[in-house]
Amino acid sequence: MLLNSTRSPGRGLLTAAMAVLLGSCATPGIPSYDLVITGGEAINGDGKPLGPVDIAVRNGQIVAIAPNLATTGRASRVIDAQGQLVAPGFIDPHTHADGEVFSEDAQQRANLAYAFQGVTTVVVGSDGQGIRDFPTRAAPAGTNYAVLAGFGGIRRDVLGDADRSPSPQELEQMRQAVRKDMCAGALGLSAGLYYVPQSFAQTDEVVMLAGEAAGLGGYYDTHMRDEGDFGAGVLAALEEALDIGRRANIPVHISHIKALGPAVWGQSKAMIAKVEAARATGQRVTADQYPWRASGTRISSALVPRWALDGGMEALRNRLGDPAMEARIAEGIAANITRRGGAESLLVTGEISSQDGIAGLTLAEIAGQWETRPEQAAIKILQRGDARLASFNMEPADIANFAVQEWVMTGSDGSSGHPRKFATYPKAWQDLVGGGLMDRGRFIRRSSGQVADTIGLQDRGYLAVGFAADIVIFDPAVFVPVANYTRPEDLARGVSTLLVNGQVVIEEGRYTGILPGKLLKRQPPAGQCGAGE
Numbered sequence: 313m314l315l316n317s318t319r320s321p322g323r324g325l326l327t328a329a330m331a332v333l334l335g336s337c338a339t340p341g342i343p344s345y346d347l348v349i350t351g352g353e354a355i356n357g358d359g360k361p362l363g364p365v366d367i368a369v370r371n372g373q374i375v376a377i378a379p380n381l382a383t384t385g386r387a388s389r390v391i392d393a394q395g396q397l398v399a400p401g402f403i404d405p406h407t408h409a410d411g412e413v414f415s416e417d418a419q420q421r422a423n424l425a426y427a428f429q430g431v432t433t434v435v436v437g438s439d440g441q442g443i444r445d446f447p448t449r450a451a452p453a454g455t456n457y458a459v460l461a462g463f464g465g466i467r468r469d470v471l472g473d474a475d476r477s478p479s480p481q482e483l484e485q486m487r488q489a490v491r492k493d494m495c496a497g498a499l500g501l502s503a504g505l506y507y508v509p510q511s512f513a514q515t516d517e518v519v520m521l522a523g524e525a526a527g528l529g530g531y532y533d534t535h536m537r538d539e540g541d542f543g544a545g546v547l548a549a550l551e552e553a554l555d556i557g558r559r560a561n562i563p564v565h566i567s568h569i570k571a572l573g574p575a576v577w578g579q580s581k582a583m584i585a586k587v588e589a590a591r592a593t594g595q596r597v598t599a600d601q602y603p604w605r606a607s608g609t610r611i612s613s614a615l616v617p618r619w620a621l622d623g624g625m626e627a628l629r630n631r632l633g634d635p636a637m638e639a640r641i642a643e644g645i646a647a648n649i650t651r652r653g654g655a656e657s658l659l660v661t662g663e664i665s666s667q668d669g670i671a672g673l674t675l676a677e678i679a680g681q682w683e684t685r686p687e688q689a690a691i692k693i694l695q696r697g698d699a700r701l702a703s704f705n706m707e708p709a710d711i712a713n714f715a716v717q718e719w720v721m722t723g724s725d726g727s728s729g730h731p732r733k734f735a736t737y738p739k740a741w742q743d744l745v746g747g748g749l750m751d752r753g754r755f756i757r758r759s760s761g762q763v764a765d766t767i768g769l770q771d772r773g774y775l776a777v778g779f780a781a782d783i784v785i786f787d788p789a790v791f792v793p794v795a796n797y798t799r800p801e802d803l804a805r806g807v808s809t810l811l812v813n814g815q816v817v818i819e820e821g822r823y824t825g826i827l828p829g830k831l832l833k834r835q836p837p838a839g840q841c842g843a844g845e
């Protein structure tokens with residue numbers, strides 16, 4: 313594995329002569345390749361065009377980049393990319409594709425939602441979820457995948473869903489769990505301080521655990537405690553994230569940056585100013601963003617006041633059985649519906665459990681059908697299960713403000729019931745490049761090389777000799793999102809060829825049925841992890 317926490321110098325291309333020399337010689341003097349891409353317009357992971365070059369691949373790696381390789385070498389296979397863009401495969405720093413890449417089912421593991429967007433690596437374990445014992449469960453997939461240790465999973469293992477601080481022994485237990493995951497190859501520590509039980513943690517607790525990840529070369533990936541005005545407010549939550557980064561001496565990566573809800577619309581400017589000020593002091597702060605006005609969540613996470621979730625969903629349902637408690641919870645839910653822009657802006661996209669026929673309706677419409685108030689409709693749903701929501705809560709101006717920052721990258725936050733899982737990359741291309749907010753090079757950079765640099769993938773994200781051959785070829789004219797809020801699971805169009813570790817996963821726009829993707833591990837700094845870890 314060419315992954316570790318220190319950057320290798322010089323990602324520049326070799327000269328044509330040197331590159332050809334690197335080709336092995338089945339016939340003396342004539343290099344042979346598994347595959348050569350010819351004729352496309354290549355843009356590198358730094359956003360710069362490579363000029364009229366061919367790209368040669370052997371044994372999963374890029375072995376030469378120079379003009380005319382298809383004619384001067386012996387290639388088992390030539391892919392003609394005439395009229396198309398050739399770029400490093402996209403790297404998605406924030407997904408929920410855990411269910412796919414760790415599935416027992418090979419078809420699930422193909423991870424086609426991402427492959428068809430041009431994504432060759434997904435990061436999983438986001439929002440503090442983490443993945444238990446991930447190295448032993450790693451199986452081949454359609455894309456590569458990398459794992460974050462998860463504060464939420466670790467806290468739940470030690471403290472359950474309790475609203476309290478850990479004892480010193482419990483804190484030490486959590487620290488050891490972070491260490492175990494980091495030593496097993498996790499990229500960093502993810503947290504979702506908005507979610508129960510992570511929301512019950514004080515900042516000091518997170519600093520302690522982030523510090524452990526920092527010592528092992530990782531970064532801190534955070535779904536912030538508040539993205540709107542639910543508690544401390546988005547600006548205070550951002551300040552907390554920056555504070556954790558400073559005190560733990562760890563790079564901070566803000567997940568799906570946004571200003572959620574009418575009360576904080578327009579605060580993108582103040583948020584950007586805070587990040588810029590931190591970066592000006594040398595602090596490492598970055599973010600990712602998906603190009604949709606709606607976030608994707610559940611009724612329980614989006615609307616229920618946190619105190620009512622102390623002890624988890626079962627405890628919530630017990631509280632709903634007490635009329636006085638139920639009235640307080642209803643009041644809290646009503647306030648959260650307002651914070652998100654009203655019941656008309658909450659679209660149920662999927663049911664969890666046995667609700668019938670509410671998918672495709674807004675909470676306002678469901679309340680109308682059931683002849684009750686929206687907060688009561690939400691409670692009725694929660695008494696039996698839960699529901700997935702597309703919550704339309706972002707302003708286009710804020711989305712655009714964040715999108716053009718040099719420290720903001722593409723990331724899907726893909727989850728079931730929201731089109732961002734199937735269409736973030738083509739939609740971002742359409743909105744950002746088509747919309748004139750940035751050029752092609754900037755889009756490619758924020759979707760490949762910049763992400764690799766940020767999350768610590770040493771041999772990915774660039775078209776360079778010695779790098780893994782993760783490559784996307786797409787026709788920009790037809791690279792379009794197909795999924796939408798009512799059909800969130802339609803595959804994207806426009807990617808004609810996708811190479812993962814040098815193997816062809818998509819050919820002429822069709823899945824080839826192979827699983828060349830693997831678990832990418834970060835190598836901890838030398839001597840940091842003893843034997844047995």
Ligand SMILES: [Zn+2]
Binds near residue numbers: 535567568725
């Ligand atoms: Zn999140």
